[in-house]
Amino acid sequence: MSRAGRFAGTVLLFAMVSGVGAACSDANGEPTPTSTLVATQDQQGQTTTIVPGVTKGTQTAATNTPSPPGEPPEVRLVDAFPGLGDLARPVELIAGDDRESELLVALQDGRIISIVNSPDAPEPRDALGIREQVSRDGNEEGLLGIAIRAEELGTSRGSIFLYYSVADGQRRTRLSRMDWSRTSGRLVVDPNSELVILEIPQPFANHNGGKIAFGPDGFLYVGLGDGGSGGDPQGNGQNLATLPGSILRIDVANAMDGQPYTIPADNPFAGETNARGEIWAYGLRNPWRFSFDAQGRLWAGDVGQGKYEEINLVVAGGNYGWNVVEGTECYRDGCDPSQFNGPIAVYGHDGGDCSVTGGVVHEAKDSEALRGWYFFADFCSGRVRAFQPEATEIETFVVLEEGPPVASIAHISRGLLLLSFDGRIYRLAAD
Numbered sequence: 001m002s003r004a005g006r007f008a009g010t011v012l013l014f015a016m017v018s019g020v021g022a023a024c025s026d027a028n029g030e031p032t033p034t035s036t037l038v039a040t041q042d043q044q045g046q047t048t049t050i051v052p053g054v055t056k057g058t059q060t061a062a063t064n065t066p067s068p069p070g071e072p073p074e075v076r077l078v079d080a081f082p083g084l085g086d087l088a089r090p091v092e093l094i095a096g097d098d099r100e101s102e103l104l105v106a107l108q109d110g111r112i113i114s115i116v117n118s119p120d121a122p123e124p125r126d127a128l129g130i131r132e133q134v135s136r137d138g139n140e141e142g143l144l145g146i147a148i149r150a151e152e153l154g155t156s157r158g159s160i161f162l163y164y165s166v167a168d169g170q171r172r173t174r175l176s177r178m179d180w181s182r183t184s185g186r187l188v189v190d191p192n193s194e195l196v197i198l199e200i201p202q203p204f205a206n207h208n209g210g211k212i213a214f215g216p217d218g219f220l221y222v223g224l225g226d227g228g229s230g231g232d233p234q235g236n237g238q239n240l241a242t243l244p245g246s247i248l249r250i251d252v253a254n255a256m257d258g259q260p261y262t263i264p265a266d267n268p269f270a271g272e273t274n275a276r277g278e279i280w281a282y283g284l285r286n287p288w289r290f291s292f293d294a295q296g297r298l299w300a301g302d303v304g305q306g307k308y309e310e311i312n313l314v315v316a317g318g319n320y321g322w323n324v325v326e327g328t329e330c331y332r333d334g335c336d337p338s339q340f341n342g343p344i345a346v347y348g349h350d351g352g353d354c355s356v357t358g359g360v361v362h363e364a365k366d367s368e369a370l371r372g373w374y375f376f377a378d379f380c381s382g383r384v385r386a387f388q389p390e391a392t393e394i395e396t397f398v399v400l401e402e403g404p405p406v407a408s409i410a411h412i413s414r415g416l417l418l419l420s421f422d423g424r425i426y427r428l429a430a431d
C-alpha cells in the first residue's frame with residue numbers, strides 16, 4: 001500500500017478518534033496559518049546513520065543554524081526505526097532506562113513493547129500484554145497512557161502507571177500501577193501486581209483523555225476527556241464536582257491498598273466543598289496529549305467539537321472554557337470568552353484539519369534549528385505546526401503540509417518522535 005493510500009485510509013479513523021467525525025464546520029472566521037512551509041517527507045530508511053543521542057552525516061547540530069527570529073524551521077520526517085515492522089496503533093513512547101537505550105511503546109490494544117533505541121533496532125520484545133482486560137470496543141478506547149518516574153529508570157525494579165479502558169463490567173477507565181523488573185537487561189512488567197489507583201466511569205465510548213505523566217514536582221498528572229458524546233451533554237467540563245473534562249494532579253508516591261493516592265495540599269481546589277481536589281485544571285473537552293517543557297510548563301492539546309483545535313498552557317486552577325467556549329468563540333450563545341483561559345494557539349477545520357495531537361517544546365539536542373519551538377500535529381490532515389512559546393506574539397506556522405496520522409508526540413534525547421497510526425515512528429529532523 002502506498003504511503004498516500006495509508007494516510008487516506010486513516011482519515012476516517014481520525015475523525016472518530018477526535019469525536020468530531022460528524023461535526024464538520026464552515027470555515028468562516030477561522031484563523032489561518034500565517035505561513036505555509038512545505039517540507040518533503042523522507043523515505044523510510046534514509047537515516048540509518050543515526051545513533052541514539054548523536055546525529056551523524058549531514059544532519060549534525062553544528063550545521064543546523066537557528067532559524068531567524070520569527071521564521072519557522074524547515075523540517076522533514078525520517079523513519080526513526082526503519083528496521084521495525086509496522087506497529088499497531090502506538091499511543092505513547094517513554095524511556096525504558098536512564099540511558100534511553102531501551103524505549104517502551106504502548107499499543108492501544110493493551111500491549112507495551114520494548115524496542116532498542118537504534119535505527120536498526122531488532123523486532124520488539126513484549127514488556128506487557130493485558131489485551132484481555134483492555135476494552136477496544138470504541139475507537140478511542142484502549143490502553144492510552146503509560147508513565148514511569150524518571151528517578152526509577154536507573155534501577156533494576158520499579159513501578160509503571162497505566163491508563164486504560166476496562167474490558168469487564170461498567171464502561172470506565174482505570175489508572176493503575178504495576179511492578180516491573182529487568183530480565184536480561186530489558187524491562188518486563190508483572191500484570192499480576194496491579195494496584196488500582198482510580199477508576200472513572202465513562203458514559204460514552206469517546207473522549208477518554210488518557211495522557212499520564214509525572215510533572216517536575218513528582219506528582220502524577222492525568223488527562224481526562226469530558227465523558228464523550230458531543231457537546232458535553234453532562235456538563236462535565238465546567239463541573240468541578242466531577243473529574244471528567246479535567247487534568248488531575250495526584251500524589252502516588254506511597255500508593256497502597258486502601259489509600260492508592262493522596263491529593264497534594266497545594267492543588268487549587270483541595271479542601272473545597274463541591275469540588276474534586278484532584279483537579280488541577282478544567283474546562284477541557286479531550287486533552288489528547290500533554291507535555292511538560294524544560295521550564296516545567298504544562299502544554300496540552302485540546303480536541304475541538306467541530307470548529308477549532310487548541311493548544312493550551314495549563315496553569316493551576318485554569319478553566320479552559322469547554323463547553324461554553326470552543327477555541328476563542330462562544331460554543332454557547334451569549335458567552336463571554338474573556339472569562340476563561342484562552343488557548344495559546346488555535347486553528348480551524350480548513351483543509352482536512354479536525355483533531356489536534358498536543359506536542360512538545362523541542363529541547364533540540366539533535367538540532368539547533370529546532371530548539372525552543374513547540375511542535376504539534378493534526379491527526380486528520382497530517383499537518384505539523386509549530387510556534388515559539390517565547391515570542392511576544394504567538395504565531396503558528398505549518399511546518400509540514402503532508403504528514404502521517406500522528407497520534408502522539410514523544411521527546412527523547414535523540415529528538416522529537418511522532419507516533420503514527422500508519423505504523424511508523426518518525427523523527428522530526430531539520431532540513
Ligand SMILES: [Ca+2]
Nearest residue numbers: 320321322327
Ligand atoms: Ca478551550
